[in-house]
Amino acid sequence: MEGESKGSFDVMDQGSENKGRKLIVGTCDLVLRLLAFVMTLVAAIVIGADKQTAIVSIKLLDSMPPLDLPVTAKWHYLSAFLYFVAANAIACAYATLSLLLTIANRRKGKGMEALISVIDALMVALLFSGNGAAIAIGLLGLQGNSHVHWNKVCNVFGKFCHQATLSLFTSLLGSTAFLLLLVVPPLLRLKRAN
Amino acid sequence: MEGESKGSFDVMDQGSENKGRKLIVGTCDLVLRLLAFVMTLVAAIVIGADKQTAIVSIKLLDSMPPLDLPVTAKWHYLSAFLYFVAANAIACAYATLSLLLTIANRRKGKGMEALISVIDALMVALLFSGNGAAIAIGLLGLQGNSHVHWNKVCNVFGKFCHQATLSLFTSLLGSTAFLLLLVVPPLLRLKRAN
Incomplete structure (x- = not known):
């Protein structure tokens, strides 16, 4: 009798554990997609509005004194x-779409879940290549x-460089959110296996 | 009776279908890891051996004629x-390790599978950021x-630029192999769902 009741408790525990795990995964997914959307949007806007005019001394001819011109x-x-702006804009559009699908609870089919996993992975590759390119040029500047x-x-x-740095930083946060969308489910499996 | 035998055939079909799917996933995994290992190794070696000396005309002083110097x-x-070389070297070392684990059939535990999925995703981020940085600087050159x-x-x-282009191309192939390691399992699920 004791064993039986223990067994049924085990089944109940397992059921509630699974529910709890699904809730954690669902909440993480929603928060990360929201973070990815906000960060990629901010990154694209901040660098899209990046512009600065400065007075620079330019020597047009060796025989002439340098001229102060606005550049x-x-x-x-x-x-x-x-490329960095395009990558962030694409990722932001996709984050919006996947977020709306999640909120509207339209991701119940296995096919849709699989498709979203594939596009999440593509977004990680796109965003990190964009970040790499922009950081390399930013460091050169x-x-x-x-x-x-x-x-x-x-x-x-x-001012131009500071604004670009801010954009790069927010894009890195957005990219990390997309990376975590790939990493969190196996990390939870890893935790459960130990 | 007909229904029963049909039912048992269905179960057998499902069993062999699962086995077939596991075989496809296993073969894809092995081939992609091998490709990732070879390509990241070639990319790191090709750019690591990249060096060229050329004669360049340099004007040291305005009053002097330009000097031809080896640069x-x-x-x-x-x-x-x-960063590109470091990313390819790290990815190559990890590809070797994960390939050895796969060949030695040491990936049976769920914990190990989950850990490998996490590191695969990190490698995609690392390699694509390295590619983005190197391609941005390569295009500038x-x-x-x-x-x-x-x-x-x-x-x-x-010659230096041609060798760098070859290295970038092979690294892109290696990175795509890592990306496919993330994308193939959900793609197979997507195919099964349709």
Whole structure:
């Protein structure tokens, strides 16, 4: 009798444990998608509005003194930043769509779940490649490279570089949210296995 | 009787279908890990051996004629390439380890499978960020950027750039293999659901 009741408790425990696990996974999924949406949106807007005009001394001819001219830095002058904005915009649009599907409880079919897992993985690849490209160019703008004579530009366009850094940081947070969407389910399985 | 035998055939069909699916997933996993290992290894070696010396005309003083001096291009002069090599080396080491575990049939526990899924996802993020950084710098070397006065260098160091392109291409193949490791299982689930 004792064993029987213990057995039924075990089954109940397992059932409530499964429910609890599903609730954790569902909540994590919702929070991470919301975070991914907000962060990729902010990243795209912040760099999309990034523009600065500075007065730069330019020597047009050797025989003439340098001229002080206004020069404008815009994000779309650099192809890496174009790719970065495109990656964040695509990821933001997808985060919105998947978030709406989650809220409307339209992800019950196994096919839809599988499709979302596939696109989540593609978004991680897209966003991290965009981040890599933008950070590489951002570091070059900040430090320059004496070997190839690429001079730093952040000493002149400080505000532009600060705004780009902020955008890169928020994009990294959004990308990490997408990465966690892939990593959390196996991590929970790992915890359950131990 | 007919129904019974049909039912037992159904169970047998389902059993053999599951076995077939496991075999496909297992073979895909092995082939993709092998591809990831080979490609990341080749990418790291090809760019690690990338070096070219060219004769460049340099004007030291305005009053003097330009001097023809030997200048050497090395992959580690650019921090993006350093990160790219590190990412490929780490991914290659992990591909070797996970391949050995797969061949030795040591991945039977659910905990180990979950851990491998987590590290696969981290490798996708690492490799694609490395590719993004290296491609952004490679394109700059190839085309330059007139807005920030970063001149192209591939017109002088052609062999160096060709070797870097080959390395980038093989790394992209290796990264795609890692991405497919994440994407194939849900794709098979998607196929089964339809």
